[in-house]
Amino acid sequence: MTALAVGQVVAEKTYPLTRDSLVRYAGASGDFNPIHYRDDVAESVGLPGVLAHGMLTMGTAVQPVVEWLDGAGDDAGVLGWISDYQVRFTRPVVVHPVDGAEISITATIARLDEAASTARVDLTVLFGGQTVLGKAQVVVTLA
Template structure:
């Protein structure tokens, strides 16, 4: 892997059903993730995807492109904007994974994560043990 190499790109479609399934798996049943009336009451632009779901989608795009032997050393993001999931049309989350740095210990993969042309995660970086690639 070389700095600048794009290792994966994918768009993941998220639906309200996806949110309900994620809520069941994670135990996060905050109604802003499935009820329009509650989201509006607290001043949100609509029902939001769980932040951890968005984070998981982003990492899964990169991890799927790595060999099965890859060891993830760490993963971190900053949440910049929410992913609003329309009741009928859902939402598309686009992810691009690019090699940002390489040294003898690790390869840093930088993730660009967007929804509706807006960046939703910043400083999204995954570090992978170099000896596992």
């Protein structure tokens, strides 16, 4: 198993989301709910504005772990693969029409299982300084 320690931060990254990101995701996913592109509709149902798709936020949040496992950082070669990923959606990501939004992700080793060659990576996913994904956990199998 790769030398890892509980509490070790293995990846940190900030990603921008724009209204363009939402349009592209809608086209790829087929999710054309107007709360993801029309302010008037979002506000009419009590939302603070246009929201990023939950699955877009979830997919973006795991990207630093994917890059770490692929050896995109300082480590060379593939370190492993994702065997499980789950989150709880706790707060929406409101995407401003001009400024967009930024989500910041920190991936930290939370548990190691030497016998199974697995690690649980906990994700801290923030938008505007607040957590948007709760209990975001990635189980990785290490090469």
